[in-house]
Amino acid sequence: MTAELPGERPRATPAGDLAGLLAKVARGDETAFAAVYDQVGALVFGLARRVVKDPAQSEEVTQEVLLEVWRSASRFDPVQGSARSWLMTMAHRRAVDRVRSAQASAERDARAAVAATDYDVVVEEVEARLDAQRVRRCLDALTELQRESVTLAYYGGYTYREVAGLLGVAVGTVKTRMRDGLIRMRDCLGAEG
């Protein structure tokens, strides 16, 4: 599959360049937009696949997210956070909105069983990459409840109240595990670069 996308190396460009590319995209630079796609396409599509599951819908979500990037690149404000974070926030919200829509509710129970535990399974269909390994290593460093809370919400698209229901723990507990878990992720990823 990689052979069909010459030049794509999502990891090769540092995050700083993404912000620079977005500035060009904001001015209507289609070449810069293609470069943004090459950098983040696999991240957005992979996340959509993970959250939404259905391949066709995942492609739709990917397209929606990238077109939102194209339209609103001028709204990106580096003071508020990194370009990568801005973009992935958009991607995650789109994916989550998709699964929370009424039509998707029937499939939710089916997803519950796998969402918390299969993040390493999905990686098998992915080129093994350093970033993925680092993220998994940091996820493994969480307590089980932290990890389940974080992954059910992020990869499963569940609200913290739903997560509490799925795990059979109090909502207050889930809230704090999500926060503690992300703080630990942040520190772990920061320490590993």
Next chain:
Amino acid sequence: MRLRRSDPHTLAGAYALDALGEADRAAFERHLGGCESCRQEASSLREAAGRLAEATAVTPPARLRGQILAEAARTRQQPPPVAEGQSVPRAWLARPAAPRLAVAVAGMCMLIALGLGALTLTTQQRLRTEEAHSREIAAILNAPDADIMTIRARTHGTATVVMSHTARALVLTTARLPLLPPTECYQVWLMGPPRVRSAGLLPSPHQGMTAPVVVTGLAAGDRMGVIVEPAGGAKHPGTAAVLMLDLPPTG
């Protein structure tokens, strides 16, 4: 469904994971508005959450790239946010070929932007069932290629224009334009290469806003002007223009 008053910042993790329901999220964002350290924490947790996507990256089908780049090439971009207070020189909220949901949302935005509350018409549904004039307006608002523009008048006040390129028509409303003495009126003009022609008079304002006026027969290269003229209107445009707008090319 309520935020614990004692420590709302414990929701920062759930917020960063998009794991809050609508009500919780709205409450937490209000909390963020008044808490700089919470904003910083939420932002840093968002960064961390975003990294989780790195563990699931999957190369998309090759055709998607061409599809998305082609779609972008025919999609209008938003201007950067403008810092100068309330004035919004040009806000393009809808584009040709936008996804259906986006068009529906943009349609609602247009209704709000047009201040149709002044007409006590609150929904597109009701618009559709109103008399011919309203149907004409609704047709333009609902056009898949409708563009919305808000421009500041040279005096004070604003005008909002929703234009359908293919229908060669637009809907114009104004807000807070200076009140005129009874001897004068605001007249809408189309000034283009074909000819200069009147597009009618603005109705008297109601609570500072004028009811929507439909302008049809737009031609390529037209500019639209709103000019102060003697009551009843003029045959030729005067010089006291309160706003001039270069219309986007019609399709």
